[in-house]
Amino acid sequence: xxxxxxxxxxxxxxxxxxxxxxxxxxxxxxxxxxxxxxxxxxxxxxxxxxxxxxxxxxxxxxxxxxxxxxxxxxxxxxxxxxxxxxxxxxxxxxxxxxxxxxxxxxxxxxxxxxxxxxxxxxxxxxxxxxxxxxxxxxxxxxxxxxxxxxxxxxxxxxxxxxxxxxxxxxxxxxxxxxxxxxxxxxxxxxxxxxxxxxxxxxxxxxxxxxxxxxxxxxxxxxxxxxxxxxxxxxxxxxxxxxxxxxxxxxxxxxxxxxxxxxxxxxxxxxxxxxxxxxxxxxxxxxxxxxxxxxxxxxxxxxxxxxxxxxxxxxxxxxxxxxxxxxxxxxxxxxxxxxxxxxxxxxxxxxxxxxxxxxxxxxxxxxxxxxxxxxxxxxxxxxxxxxxxxxxxxxxxxxxxxxxxxxxxxxxxxxxxxxxxxxxxxxxxxxxxxxxxxxxxxxxxxxxxxxxxxxxxxxxxxxxxxxxxxxxxxxxxxxxxxxxxxxxxxxxxxxxxxxxxxxxxxxxxxxxxxxxxxxxxxxxxxxxxxxxxxxxxxxxxxxxxxxxxxxxxxxxxxxxxxxxxxxxxxxxxxxxxxxxxxxxxxxxxxxxx
Amino acid sequence: xxxxxxxxxxxxxxxxxxxxxxxxxxxxxxxxxxxxxxxxxxxxxxxxxxxxxxxxxxxxxxxxxxxxxxxxxxxxxxxxxxxxxxxxxxxxxxxxxxxxxxxxxxxxxxxxxxxxxxxxxxxxxxxxxxxxxxxxxxxxxxxxxxxxxxxxxxxxxxxxxxxxxxxxxxx
Numbered sequence: 001x002x003x004x005x006x007x008x009x010x011x012x013x014x015x016x017x018x019x020x021x022x023x024x025x026x027x028x029x030x031x032x033x034x035x036x037x038x039x040x041x042x043x044x045x046x047x048x049x050x051x052x053x054x055x056x057x058x059x060x061x062x063x064x065x066x067x068x069x070x071x072x073x074x075x076x077x078x079x080x081x082x083x084x085x086x087x088x089x090x091x092x093x094x095x096x097x098x099x100x101x102x103x104x105x106x107x108x109x110x111x112x113x114x115x116x117x118x119x120x121x122x123x124x125x126x127x128x129x130x131x132x133x134x135x136x137x138x139x140x141x142x143x144x145x146x147x148x149x150x151x152x153x154x155x156x157x158x159x160x161x162x163x164x165x166x167x168x169x170x171x172x173x174x175x176x177x178x179x180x181x182x183x184x185x186x187x188x189x190x191x192x193x194x195x196x197x198x199x200x201x202x203x204x205x206x207x208x209x210x211x212x213x214x215x216x217x218x219x220x221x222x223x224x225x226x227x228x229x230x231x232x233x234x235x236x237x238x239x240x241x242x243x244x245x246x247x248x249x250x251x252x253x254x255x256x257x258x259x260x261x262x263x264x265x266x267x268x269x270x271x272x273x274x275x276x277x278x279x280x281x282x283x284x285x286x287x288x289x290x291x292x293x294x295x296x297x298x299x300x301x302x303x304x305x306x307x308x309x310x311x312x313x314x315x316x317x318x319x320x321x322x323x324x325x326x327x328x329x330x331x332x333x334x335x336x337x338x339x340x341x342x343x344x345x346x347x348x349x350x351x352x353x354x355x356x357x358x359x360x361x362x363x364x365x366x367x368x369x370x371x372x373x374x375x376x377x378x379x380x381x382x383x384x385x386x387x388x389x390x391x392x393x394x395x396x397x398x399x400x401x402x403x404x405x406x407x408x409x410x411x412x413x414x415x416x417x418x419x420x421x422x423x424x425x426x427x428x429x430x431x432x433x434x435x436x437x438x439x440x441x442x443x444x445x446x447x448x449x450x451x452x453x454x455x456x457x458x459x460x461x462x463x464x465x466x467x468x469x470x471x472x473x474x475x476x477x478x479x480x481x482x483x484x485x486x487x488x489x490x491x492x493x494x495x496x497x498x499x500x501x502x503x504x505x506x507x508x509x510x511x512x513x514x515x516x517x518x519x520x521x522x523x524x525x526x527x528x529x530x531x532x533x534x535x536x537x538x539x540x541x542x543x544x545x546x547x548x549x550x551x552x553x554x555x556x557x558x559x560x561x562x563x564x565x566x567x568x569x570x571x572x573x574x575x576x577x578x579x580x581x582x583x584x585x586x587x588x589x590x591x592x
Numbered sequence: 593x594x595x596x597x598x599x600x601x602x603x604x605x606x607x608x609x610x611x612x613x614x615x616x617x618x619x620x621x622x623x624x625x626x627x628x629x630x631x632x633x634x635x636x637x638x639x640x641x642x643x644x645x646x647x648x649x650x651x652x653x654x655x656x657x658x659x660x661x662x663x664x665x666x667x668x669x670x671x672x673x674x675x676x677x678x679x680x681x682x683x684x685x686x687x688x689x690x691x692x693x694x695x696x697x698x699x700x701x702x703x704x705x706x707x708x709x710x711x712x713x714x715x716x717x718x719x720x721x722x723x724x725x726x727x728x729x730x731x732x733x734x735x736x737x738x739x740x741x742x743x744x745x746x747x748x749x750x751x752x753x754x755x756x757x758x759x760x761x762x763x
Contacts (some may be wrong), residue, residue, distance in 0.1 A: 064619060064620070065619055066609055066613055066619055093605075093630075100620050100622070139633055142632070142633075143633050150734055150735055150738060150743045151735055151737050151738065152626075152629070152630070152631070152737050152738060153621075153629075153630075153737040174634065175630075175632055176632045200706055201620075202620055202621075202622035202691075203620060204612065204616060204618035204619060204620035204622070205618060205619050205620065206616075206617060206618035206619075210617060273760075273761060273762065274762065275760065276760070276762065277760060277761045278601065278755045278760055278761055279635065279761055280602050280637065280761065281602055281603060281635070281637070282602040282603055282604035282605075282637075283604070284604070284605055285604060285605055285606060285609050286604055287604065287606065287712035289602045289604060289712070289713070292761070293635040295756075300634075300635060300755075301635075302632075302635070365712075413715065470616075543760045
């Protein structure tokens with residue numbers, strides 16, 4: 001039986017036609033619907049940047065309700081970066097507006113022959129000319145739409161010049177800096193000549209069993225404000241983890257060449273807050289308020305979060321914090337993924353350090369560690385695809401093919417998607433998550449955060465292995481990652497903030513089932529929720545196998561397998577990724 | 593009147609959720625009598641509800657459906673209202689909503705003033721008897737959301753000036 005089937009808006013961008021239907025019936029929200037839609041409807045082997053790709057935007061049924069932190073939308077399509085399943089979520093305020101407009105999923109097919117934006121005002125849906133917005137960055141696009149439509153409350157999700165120019169790791173952003181960042185969903189939007197989606201919605205979300213729903217909301221609220229990380233997250237957001245990763249010895253300094261960074265106290269979350277943060281910012285209906293607004297000589301904007309901060313400081317060997325914040329703002333406006341962009345720059349710096357390439361190969365840009373020249377110029381060149389930016393716009397895997405085998409040995413990507421800013425060798429669960437998950441090298445698919453807590457009771461309760469509570473243990477990590485993956489799918493379907501649900505471990509299948517039961521007014525069990533997530537895990541695997549995935553790709557870059565961590569508290573650690581992957585396959589019941 | 597400190601508001605819209613839930617048992621900004629203006633390109637957030645202004649511009653009502661209560665709140669007689677929406681257009685800060693054929697006025701939750709007590713940052717406060725002049729906003733044009741944004745923009749000027757002069761979140 002279907003748990004929740006929502007309303008689907010179908011937009012054919014080739015014929016400029018709009019239709020209505022239902023979401024797939026076997027899901028619980030956003031990601032579950034999107035992945036099923038792609039498996040059912042996408043022709044295998046199609047060009048991800050051609051008109052045959054399908055772009056799905058989904059929100060979960062709890063979005064726009066009283067339950068806090070249910071503020072995300074999920075964009076899914078075949079990824080132009082990996083060639084496999086692509087999807088990415090964004091927080092902020094767009095998702096709730098979409099839910100209030102009465103649409104749970106929007107499915108874009110075909111491609112327009114001219115630039116357009118989609119306008120939705122409840123039932124009114126129009127495909128409108130966007131030629132005047134072409135070339136504008138994400139901030140300019142959003143402000144222009146607010147001004148010309150005379151309504152600053154409209155929610156806008158847009159692409160920047162990078163998306164227009166089909167940079168393979170372009171983002172879709174709402175609220176200027178809330179990005180669906182990974183796997184190049186902005187490039188898919190650009191390939192369809194869809195510059196923006198503008199939404200206004202009025203339809204209330206009303207629980208069918210208010211008493212039960214309120215109780216679940218209240219429990220969640222009380223667990224959240226009582227959590228030990230509530231205050232640190234409010235003050236520093238995800239940037240608080242920079243010091244924790246340094247203490248563990250897994251910082252990716254100088255592109256994974258060291259886990260130590262001498263000037264850490266000049267670039268960490270504390271320094272950022274002290275020197276450049278002017279206020280805290282929130283997503284819709286949250287009370288953590290973990291985002292922060294910066295004000296610098298390079299301009300202002302929201303962020304950076306840990307990934308952008310670490311990418312433009314420790315990973316690139318840069319101690320100029322204000323420069324890093326400026327780069328983060330610029331990257332957000334241009335519309336490229338901060339993680340992949342940071343990887344591209346840091347990898348180039350390491351290539352130059354190793355003598356694999358010279359500055360002359362990169363349009364004469366200074367590629368020494370921490371180079372201001374590289375950090376300021378490369379994002380612009382990439383987004384505009386000018387000069388060397390045209391090659392770098394393809395991501396590190398493709399770019400390395402041009403520079404040769406020595407450059408390829410230095411990349412840090414899985415299935416074409418660049419890794420996050422932590423050394424996988426010293427965090428085995430995260431390493432496994434990067435190796436096996438359905439969108440490639442990525443930590444956020446489902447954060448196996450329990451391995452950082454040392455909380456053996458929790459590990460036992462969640463996954464049945466006390467050892468799983470320790471980051472350097474390999475035992476129990478298959479089960480841990482399988483659990484985290486399920487929790488990731490649940491979060492991407494509800495659609496709730498993963499920083500809260502996964503990283504703070506505040507949402508489980510019991511709470512989710514209670515919230516759904518209260519909202520929908522009928523009994524939904526935690527087993528049904530778990531099974532819906534298991535189903536989608538298999539759907540995504542089937543999609544990737546159909547696109548040609550080989551099991552040999554469920555691994556990490558060789559540099560992490562044959563060299564131990566060189567220094568710091570995790571010195572000497574290597575990783576037996578084959579054992580970890582086999583353990584995970586056993587959990588899944590997969591022979592491949 | 594419910595006052596929002598623009599220095600403190602982070603724009604989470606908990607007030608909108610509280611307001612619409614209390615009055616309708618459902619959530620949507622369209623049901624809320626307090627609305628958050630978000631000036632994202634300059635980092636400003638500010639909740640705007642009825643300011644009990646001295647001008648009482650909304651009392652343009654042609655059917656006399658509106659009156660002023662003991663605490664300065666606007667009271668709607670739904671029987672008399674003909675849904676002409678003149679009051680909505682007249683409000684200088686865009687603080688009158690409209691849903692299901694009726695204008696929405698902040699009624700102080702029948703005394704509970706829940707947006708103030710549930711604001712996670714303490715940005716909202718109730719100022720009994722305080723009435724401010726909105727004379728400066730007489731010429732406000734545009735829709736309600738534009739008028740809220742303009743009001744927030746003016747309130748934010750000293751905040752932005754502080755940022756320029758080096759004021760940071762913990763200063």
